[in-house]
Amino acid sequence: MSKIINSSEDEAGFAQPLYVPIKRRSFFMYAGATAGATALLLSGCSDDDDTVTPNGTVSLGSGDVGVLNYAYALEQLEAAFYAAVVKTPATDFKTGELAYFTQVAAHEAIHRDFFKAAINRDAPGKIIQDLTPDFSKITFTSRQSVLETARTFEDLGVAAYNGAGKYLKTAAYLVIAGQIVSVEARHAAYVRDLISNGTFADSSIIDATTGLDKAMEPVDVISAAQAFIKEKLDATSVGK
Amino acid sequence: MNIFRIIEQLSEVDADVLGRFDSRRAVFKTLGETAKKGALAAAPVFVASLFQKAYGQTTKPSVIEVLNYAQTLELLEEDFYAKMIAAGQVPTGAPAAAITLIKQHETAHVKLLDATIKALGGTPVTGIKFKSSVFPADYATQLAYAQALEDTGVRAYKGQAGNLMGAMAGTTNLLQVALQIHSVEARHAAHIRTMRAQPSWIPASDSSLPAPLGPVYTGAIPESNTTQSGVDITKLGAGYSATDAAASFDEILTMAEVTDASRAGGLIGA
Missing domain, CATH: 1.10.287 (Helix Hairpins)
Structure with missing residues (x-):
């Protein structure tokens, strides 16, 4: 030396x-x-370059790159969902709703592409694979099905970023996560209002006593998102 | 890697270079020891952190200072909505219900921050009011001010996330709590913007607020920014519009920017 x-x-x-x-x-x-x-x-x-374990499970990885992969997985899911919404719009969408979802689709595709670029730049070889969505439970022709799924994804995304911030060790990544989560919260509020005006921050999502939004741990978020992703995801090491 | 040579060169552009370090003797002593231990590979990181300290913006505010800054904004919002409800211009039905709900959240945030600051042994800021002389009489302008306050709040909390990394109050992670407030402010902002027939996010060019509220979207990093972490968002994938690129990321405001008289600072008063 x-x-x-x-x-x-x-x-x-x-x-x-x-x-x-x-x-x-x-x-x-x-x-x-x-x-x-x-x-x-x-x-x-991290000592293993392979994010896919022998049994086919996709590990999101550990440390900061694990958090970035976790966000990347969720953004892949959201982007794929909105792309499908725009491709086959619900037959009973109201005026302006397709235009709205077209913009949200762009935001989520941007988040996905951004994480892909950032992970490949900062942690070469550590990025997870492209995930395969499973949207078999969503009726894309139905406005109600689309709105409710959008609400689920947006509220879940907000809770995911809120719960993951504390696991980031690099301040720059934390700021980026903060810059994205407020946009997800804006989406969440809007789609909630589309379902029922005034529910943008009602007591089903915001604690009335503390005024706090939800925060969820990575394993709980992935457990909720798993139904919409064909690959089995492992979030147990995210942030560790 | 020759640290002395770097400092010599720096002194040509900045005569005060050595004065910027905590103690020149301590710096060279530490450097010498680092080299002795054979850990010179770590020297670039050490040198970088040295310069970051010497040339960094300002010292990091304490956790109490950050929480009191948040409390200042929450008190400002709470009083604004109290004045808005008292003024009686908000239409009954959905508008009144929304303003009442938002006011309840701001009150909850005030109580939460007050208790947290006390639990940490600090003194919570009190007596912050929305300046009566600025408070608009008509509902439409009141909503514009509400949008300004909410979007400012979102930017302000975001700007402090880095200062709360690792901050705890007992077993409560304060960064997480701040994030949980931050996303509520974003939901409020989205709804208020919708009430004003604006997109719920902030596009590349937002001129929807009347004077003097425009600076809400400006700053060292304006909301029109389309480059994140060195990545030009418009060039990702098959390319994105500047409006989508700007809208997909909200931007921070620093403490100094928020408390500036052109922004929230100008709305605080008797």
Whole structure:
């Protein structure tokens, strides 16, 4: 180890970029370098590269990348659902509802694509596979079935992000999760109001005494989402 | 990796570079020890954290400070809705029911934060009121202010998440509690926006609020932002519109931005 460090070739190679004149702006890069370093640690912290266990279960993984994969799994589910809603709209949608779902479909597809890009960049080889949705219990031609499923997914998504924030060790990821969860909450409120105006934050979802939304643990969320995903997911190590 | 060379170069653009470190002697002592232990691989991280400390924005606020900041906003909202109900302009039926429900949540948040701050040995902020001279007389403008307060609240809580990492009150994880309030504020914001015939999310360009409320959506990172964590959202997949890219992520506001007179700071008063 010390031999490598003392080698002049390595010293020169490592330090070279630092010898060019440093502009005031560029040295903030060094202050920001911990984010990159954290990403390196992330990619190095899990010892198995294979997210599929021998029995076919998809492990979401551990640590921060486990939380990111967990979010990625849920966003895959939501994106697939809304894509199907837009592809075969309910025959009894009211005016404006298809336009609404078209926008929500874009938001969720963006969340999915963002996590895919972020995980592949920060933790190469750790991303879970593309999941296969199971929407056999949803009647896409029925407005009521679509709205109720959307409510289930959005409320579940909010509770999932609320419960997972504490497992993130990287502040930047926590902020991203916060930036997404409030959009999910906006979706949840709106679809609830479509079902019955005024239920955006009623006592079925918000505790009337504390004024708090729900927060759920990853295993409980995955247990609820599992009915809509063909692959068996394992969330037991998420955030650990 | 030559730390001395880096600092020398920094001193050319920032004469005060050494003064920014806690103690120059301590820095070099720690560096020397790190090298001795053969842990030079960790040096980049150490150096980065050193510079982060030296050039970082400000010191992190304490948990009590964060909670009192949240309490300030909750008290402001609670008083606003109390004034709105008292003014008697809210139509009966669904509008009145929604405003009453939202007011109940804000009151619940005030009680929860008050108890939490006390449990942590802090002194909860009190007496925060929505400035009477600013309070609008008509229902439509009242709703606009409600939208401003809710969307500001969402941005404000989001901005403090990092400062609550690992914060506990007994066995209660305070970050989780803050997130559980945050998503309720987002639900409120969505409903109020719907009451104003606005999309429930914030599009790339939101000019729906009358002056002087526009700055709710501006800031160091405006709500129109379409780049997240260095990823250009519009270029993901087959490409997305700037409006969808902006709407799919809400943005933070810092404590200083929220309490600025152009935003919530200007709404607090007697």
